Amino acid sequence: MTAPPRVLTVAGSDSGGGAGIQADLKTMLALGTHGMSVVTAVTAQNSLGVQGFWELPGEAVRAQYRSVVDDIGVRAVKTGMLASAELVETVAELLAGTDAPTVVDPVGVSKHGDSLLAASALDSVRTKLLPRATVATPNLDEVAQLTGVHVESEDGLRRAADAVLAYGPRWVLIKGGHLRGDAVDLLTDGSEEHVLRAPRHDNRHTHGTGCTLASAIAAQLAKGQSVPEAVAAAKEYVTGAIAAGFALGGGIGPVDHGWRLGGA
Ligand SMILES: Nc1ncnc2c1ncn2[C@@H]1O[C@H](COP(=O)(O)OP(=O)(O)OP(=O)(O)O)[C@@H](O)[C@H]1O
Ligand SMILES: Cc1ncc(COP(=O)(O)O)c(N)n1
Numbered sequence: 001m002t003a004p005p006r007v008l009t010v011a012g013s014d015s016g017g018g019a020g021i022q023a024d025l026k027t028m029l030a031l032g033t034h035g036m037s038v039v040t041a042v043t044a045q046n047s048l049g050v051q052g053f054w055e056l057p058g059e060a061v062r063a064q065y066r067s068v069v070d071d072i073g074v075r076a077v078k079t080g081m082l083a084s085a086e087l088v089e090t091v092a093e094l095l096a097g098t099d100a101p102t103v104v105d106p107v108g109v110s111k112h113g114d115s116l117l118a119a120s121a122l123d124s125v126r127t128k129l130l131p132r133a134t135v136a137t138p139n140l141d142e143v144a145q146l147t148g149v150h151v152e153s154e155d156g157l158r159r160a161a162d163a164v165l166a167y168g169p170r171w172v173l174i175k176g177g178h179l180r181g182d183a184v185d186l187l188t189d190g191s192e193e194h195v196l197r198a199p200r201h202d203n204r205h206t207h208g209t210g211c212t213l214a215s216a217i218a219a220q221l222a223k224g225q226s227v228p229e230a231v232a233a234a235k236e237y238v239t240g241a242i243a244a245g246f247a248l249g250g251g252i253g254p255v256d257h258g259w260r261l262g263g264a
Helices: 020-030 058-072 085-095 119-132 140-147 154-165 209-222 227-243
Strands: 006-014 034-046 049-055 076-079 102-104 171-175 183-188 193-198
Touching (some): 006 020, 006 058, 006 209, 020 209, 034 058, 058 085, 076 085, 076 209, 085 119, 102 119, 140 154, 154 171, 154 183, 171 209, 193 227
Parallel strands (some): 006 034, 006 076, 076 102
Antiparallel strands (some): 171 183, 183 193
């Protein structure tokens, strides 16, 4: 049996299983890859919000990363919640030593408005992490936090992309999921431009959309696709997962990572 392509997520744990490490590993499995994890923080989280989180020491993050990379190796990396300036800088340093394509989801605030990144870490994200990204995938709140650019409609996506590209990622995917109308995202490297448009699903159970999209891109890159191919395939996967999102607990339920696998 040949081993599936290996993909690594460096992110926080979501006890509710809808976002973070749990979403990433489910996505990687659903897309035919072997998912591995470096846990940066542990959240106590459910459908109602984030009740608390605890960061791991930089040393624990470094040790997990070395264990995976030195023995097993990785074909693509995804980063998510990094919590603090220290962890952002630790992860950026580790990524400096890899040639594997890297998807950086600059997670700032959860769907419920709970902060998952210290304000003091923003500068490290801009100057240390974004330059390491093959693809950065900010949502519109993260674009505003990182660049000061506020986007109110589809017309503003290009300006947002330019502002993020100025920090040095090779490609940026601006996610317009928080706008009204179709779910439109813009992928660009500053010269090529791809508009990804999908129908908006009127489903409130969208916990984990951003994590799922970024992991799906990483999985497709690990399988050898180009960035535009990987992003198009990932958009298709996340759109289906959102359409199939289901109620769980008393608040916002998760997207369905297994929507293509068939139920019991
Ligand atoms: N209701 C929806 N129907 C279809 N697609 C959607 C919907 N909401 C978001 N999307 C798409 O889902 C992907 C993730 O975008 P979104 O803007 O939700 O990211 P995010 O805010 O980082 O996610 P999260 O809210 O999980 O942090 C994008 O491709 C976006 O266009
Ligand atoms: C550990 C972790 N990482 C990322 C998110 C963002 O996902 P969402 O915005 O869907 O809550 C989260 N809630 N928890």
